Amino acid sequence: MGKTKTYCYGICLLISIALNILLSINLYVGGENNQRSLLTWSEKAAAEAEEVAAISCSGHGRAYVDGLVSEGQPVCECNDCYGGNDCSEFFHGCSADADSGDPVFFEPFWMQHATDSVVVTSGWHRMSYKYYKYVDSTTMSIELESYIRKLHSIAGNAITEGRYMVFGVGSTQLLSAAVYALSSENSSSPSNVLASIPFYPIYKDQTVLFNSENFQFEGDTNSWQSNNGTNNMDVVEFVTSPNNPDGELKKSVLGGKTIYDHAYLWPHFTPITGPSDHDLMLFTLSKLTGHGGTRFGWAIIKDKDIYEKFLNYIELADMGISKDTQLRVLKLLKVVVEGDGKPLFEFAYNKMRDRWDRLTTVFSKSTRFSIQQRHPLHCNFFNETRLPSPAYAWVKCEREDDDDCSAVLEAGKIIGRRGSRFSDKDRYTRLSLIKSQDDFELLLQRLTELVSLENGSIAKM
């Protein structure tokens, strides 16, 4: 009996040791999977996001959760002129691309505010077309609208009290909604859509594309005024303030129905001299926080009938703006209004001022190229007098022969956007200053090289 008992204990001990070894091996080998299966759904999403964010792309690129996948891992998407698996290879001789207005210069700010700006959405988040069962049917988030109003009161750049608001897929969608809402219906002739040269090309491109009986694009305000005087005032005038491409704080020329495009009316691009108080103002998240890809803009409207036409346009075009987008914008704006807007606006202003300081130093050595004049103004937001730091440099080629400024710059390995895209002369070219730091550094290097050729010597980089 005693012998059998001891024998049984021995067997049990061996089985228990074997089980422990197996369990330890399983934990060691399949540890990650086991740990993962213990996470909640939001922790799992967070782990995936952090894993991808941790992929090193040598500081010259980024991997995304929704990026292309190679061998089970998202690949690095490299900045222009960088390549290789981890973006560490620089392509010498590559041209600096300063063409697009992609506002990526904000990226370091959002990395510094990773915790506050993250969004976690469940698979069942706001599946309905509508918001709030207990409020009148609306496709706009009431909470987001109140944050936008708060933001304007902090920045001091627009009056929102007693005004209506409509959200759009970027302000791009609101441009055409505004033309639709302001142009006359049932009139014998179409409303004349105009802007002052140099102007943002989309105004013309969209008006032509949407080719309506109610409106037509008539070009430059000043030429139109000298040909028509005050005879025909059925006009819809785009006023871009600050202007894209030259940063000017434009005012209405014709004084009729006006769309104020305030995409760049933020303290990092221009001193805020007082709140804008126009009948129809457009703003965009793209140039406020840098999230161009989120596609979100808003209109601030005084008149109820115009507001209703606007809403009708958005409802028919896309039944309102994505709820996922609105959730993300809300999260971002909560960060923007923190500290009364100081952290974001100071970050962005310092970045832009640094870029302008370095750019003006290069252009001050040139007689072949010039950039727009900037004039100091008192900024109510920063409570001091400051120079504007526009999103773009509007470069003029001064030599008689250099009438195609883009071609001159391209020969110097700089890609800009030619003046004729803004209905101006090709003697001008726009250079974007709001892209990534890599883009800006290369732009400055290429400009320095080009300017140093004027003096017959290659500058030291």
Ligand SMILES: Cc1ncc(COP(=O)(O)O)c(C=O)c1O
């Ligand atoms: C003057 C102006 N208005 C509107 C937009 C459109 O911005 P988004 O559609 O990204 O809101 C831009 C973009 O560059 C712009 O420069």
